[in-house]
Amino acid sequence: MISVKTLSFITGRALQGVVVMFGVSLIVFFALFLTGDPAALMMPPEASRAEIEAFRQAMGFNDPVLVQYLRFVGGILHGEFGNSLRFQRPALDLLLDRLPATALLAFVALAWSSLLGFVLGTIAAIRQNSGIDFAIRVISLLGQAIPVFWLALLLIIVFSLNLRWLPSSGIGTVQQLVLPSLALGAYYFSAITRLVRASLIEVLGENYIRTARAKGISNWRIVVHHALRNALIPVITVQGMYFASLLGGALITEIIFAWPGIGRLAVDSIQTKDFPVVQAVVIFAALVFVVMNFLVDIAYVFLNPRIRL
Amino acid sequence: MTRFWTVRRNADAVLAVALLAAVAGLCILVPLLWPLDPTRGLLTATFRPPMSVVDGQLHPLGTDQLGRDLLARLGLGTAISLGIVLLAAVISVVLGTVLGMLAGYFGGWLDIVIMRAVDIQLAIPFILLILLIVAVVGPSMGNLVVVLGVTGWAIFARVARARTLEVRELEYVEASRAIGLSNTAIIFRHVLPNIVGPQTVLVTLDLPRLIILEASVGFLGLGVQPPTPTLGNLIGEGRSFILLANWLVLYPGLTIGALVVGCNLLGDWLVRRADRRNA
Numbered sequence: 001m002i003s004v005k006t007l008s009f010i011t012g013r014a015l016q017g018v019v020v021m022f023g024v025s026l027i028v029f030f031a032l033f034l035t036g037d038p039a040a041l042m043m044p045p046e047a048s049r050a051e052i053e054a055f056r057q058a059m060g061f062n063d064p065v066l067v068q069y070l071r072f073v074g075g076i077l078h079g080e081f082g083n084s085l086r087f088q089r090p091a092l093d094l095l096l097d098r099l100p101a102t103a104l105l106a107f108v109a110l111a112w113s114s115l116l117g118f119v120l121g122t123i124a125a126i127r128q129n130s131g132i133d134f135a136i137r138v139i140s141l142l143g144q145a146i147p148v149f150w151l152a153l154l155l156i157i158v159f160s161l162n163l164r165w166l167p168s169s170g171i172g173t174v175q176q177l178v179l180p181s182l183a184l185g186a187y188y189f190s191a192i193t194r195l196v197r198a199s200l201i202e203v204l205g206e207n208y209i210r211t212a213r214a215k216g217i218s219n220w221r222i223v224v225h226h227a228l229r230n231a232l233i234p235v236i237t238v239q240g241m242y243f244a245s246l247l248g249g250a251l252i253t254e255i256i257f258a259w260p261g262i263g264r265l266a267v268d269s270i271q272t273k274d275f276p277v278v279q280a281v282v283i284f285a286a287l288v289f290v291v292m293n294f295l296v297d298i299a300y301v302f303l304n305p306r307i308r309l
Numbered sequence: 310m311t312r313f314w315t316v317r318r319n320a321d322a323v324l325a326v327a328l329l330a331a332v333a334g335l336c337i338l339v340p341l342l343w344p345l346d347p348t349r350g351l352l353t354a355t356f357r358p359p360m361s362v363v364d365g366q367l368h369p370l371g372t373d374q375l376g377r378d379l380l381a382r383l384g385l386g387t388a389i390s391l392g393i394v395l396l397a398a399v400i401s402v403v404l405g406t407v408l409g410m411l412a413g414y415f416g417g418w419l420d421i422v423i424m425r426a427v428d429i430q431l432a433i434p435f436i437l438l439i440l441l442i443v444a445v446v447g448p449s450m451g452n453l454v455v456v457l458g459v460t461g462w463a464i465f466a467r468v469a470r471a472r473t474l475e476v477r478e479l480e481y482v483e484a485s486r487a488i489g490l491s492n493t494a495i496i497f498r499h500v501l502p503n504i505v506g507p508q509t510v511l512v513t514l515d516l517p518r519l520i521i522l523e524a525s526v527g528f529l530g531l532g533v534q535p536p537t538p539t540l541g542n543l544i545g546e547g548r549s550f551i552l553l554a555n556w557l558v559l560y561p562g563l564t565i566g567a568l569v570v571g572c573n574l575l576g577d578w579l580v581r582r583a584d585r586r587n588a
Contacts, residue, residue, distance in 0.1 A: 016425075016428065019425055019428075020425070020428045020429050020432050021432075023425065023426065023428075023429030023432075024429055024432055024433055027429065027433065027438070028433075028441075031438075031441050031442055031445055032445060034442065034445045034446050041445060141570060141573060141574070142566070142570070144517070144569070144573065145517070145565075145566045145569035145570040145573065146562070146565075146566055146569075147521045147524055147525065147528075147562070147565055147569075148521075148525075149524075149525060149528045149544060149545075149548075150544060150558070150561075150562035150565065150566075153544070153548060153551055153558050153562070154558075154562070156551065157551055157555050157558075161551065161552055247434050247437075248434040248435060248436040248437065251436060251437070252436075252525055252528070252529070255529065256548075266437060266440070267440065267529060270440050270441065270444045270531070271444075271530075271531075273444065278437075278441055278444075281437065282433060282434070282437050282438065282441060285433070285434045285437060286432045286433050286434075289431075289432045289433075289434070290432055293432075
């Protein structure tokens with residue numbers, strides 16, 4: 001049953017999300033004004049003064065800043081981020097075209113890293129301080145230490161160039177999905193392994209686990225039925241945040257593996273100063289983050305009845 | 310039963326210090342003592358593998374596409390990357406600590422505004438925001454320091470605020486207020502010393518993120534511009550030649566790995582030590 005308290009908690013969180021998105025829109029909008037002249041920034045350096053002036057007029061950069069900002073926010077609310085300067089198409093269309101590729105990559109990366117991280121984290125926690133635990137800890141430490149781009153290049157060197165097992169770029173076949181999702185998921189795999197291990201070790205030290213043991217319940221049953229359930233709460237919280245920040249890693253992964261997703265769109269747009277597209281991507285990424293966190297907050301309340309609102 | 314990995318609880322700290330000392334040695338000793346110019350090479354000696362000798366001159370890590378010595382470039386690049394990251398960390402810590410203390414100490418609308426700003430900061434993917442700003446203001450070393458620093462304050466503000474909320478209620482703070490100490494004096498003399506410890510640990514754990522972030526920006530070609538080397542743009546440049554000369558990518562990557570593992574182990578050890586002391 002949803003109580004009034006729960007409901008007001010949910011509304012509060014939703015409002016908070018709206019405030020955050022408002023702030024994000026402010027930052028994204030005013031970032032273009034850091035040099036003082038967005039028109040000169042967006043035009044190629046060889047553009048003449050008259051061309052820049054005409055562009056300034058066309059983009060409405062001569063209007064008061066507040067008017068421009070309101071127009072910007074109004075556009076976003078209607079799903080309009082302006083036209084891409086490069087492609088002369090709505091920025092949002094470009095983003096939506098690329099979205100499935102990134103979503104697929106992110107999903108596969110998150111799936112293998114969560115599953116494997118979960119299994120290895122559990123094994124490490126049950127066999128704490130054993131050789132297996134030590135090995136798993138070393139692997140997860142390395143996984144967090146290696147930058148995505150370096151791991152990606154190593155994977156290409158080993159599996160594409162030397163062994164010739166897997167293709168190093170492109171999209172379409174399952175083989176082409178393997179290396180990018182390995183590279184992208186490595187960090188999350190390590191993080192989730194460490195988190196599951198730490199969380200489970202803490203829960204296994206609780207009194208009710210000792211009671212269960214005293215009752216003669218098998219070790220396996222204790223872990224599956226009693227411990228994991230509580231150990232997973234922090235993991236789920238972090239999971240939501242990871243999913244949202246996956247886009248940062250996807251940026252690099254997509255560049256290296258020539259994966260036609262949002263991350264590559266963002267970097268290409270930044271390098272060609274196609275700012276409407278960049279703005280669209282940043283706002284979209286922030287929206288995903290806010291929505292994920294909102295969902296996690298709600299899931300948290302329902303998963304953990306001990307939380308007092 | 311004791312096994313070798315449980316024998317010494319400080320073994321990881323020793324390893325961490327060894328790794329960090331090795332990297333520190335690399336970025337201090339090489340630029341000072343190694344005689345080869347990191348930005349000038351011999352075009353007749355390109356892509357020489359590690360340990361090759363050219364004109365009686367040893368290249369321990371080989372040479373790159375322009376015949377430049379990789380050891381010299383790696384030394385300078387590590388020094389520059391570390392410099393950027395450490396300065397940025399200082400900006401983040403100072404900014405975050407001050408804002409967090411203000412939010413926690415005064416509460417009210419100030420608290421609300423600052424903590425919402427933290428939420429906003431955390432909602433934007435760092436790397437996108439940094440790339441956006443660097444694309445607008447231009448990729449100089451100074452800009453990079455400021456951008457990395459200004460975009461990283463949020464977690465420090467959170468911790469500083471939480472700690473301030475605890476300390477604010479302590480009796481000696483109440484006492485100092487009773488004898489008429491000003492808010493500024495209380496914050497800096499009585500609250501701040503309690504925050505320094507946690508923030509130090511947090512910096513150690515946050516440095517890996519900054520190191521990888523800086524390297525990523527460099528890798529994408531939006532960081533410090535060539536021919537100046539950084540860890541990221543060394544890998545970015547070497548990427549085109551991985552078939553021909555994988556050492557160009559290998560050694561800068563290992564350096565980043567050593568730095569990050571070192572910081573993580575040291576941070577974890579500091580956390581455990583603090584826990585033991587509190588227990």
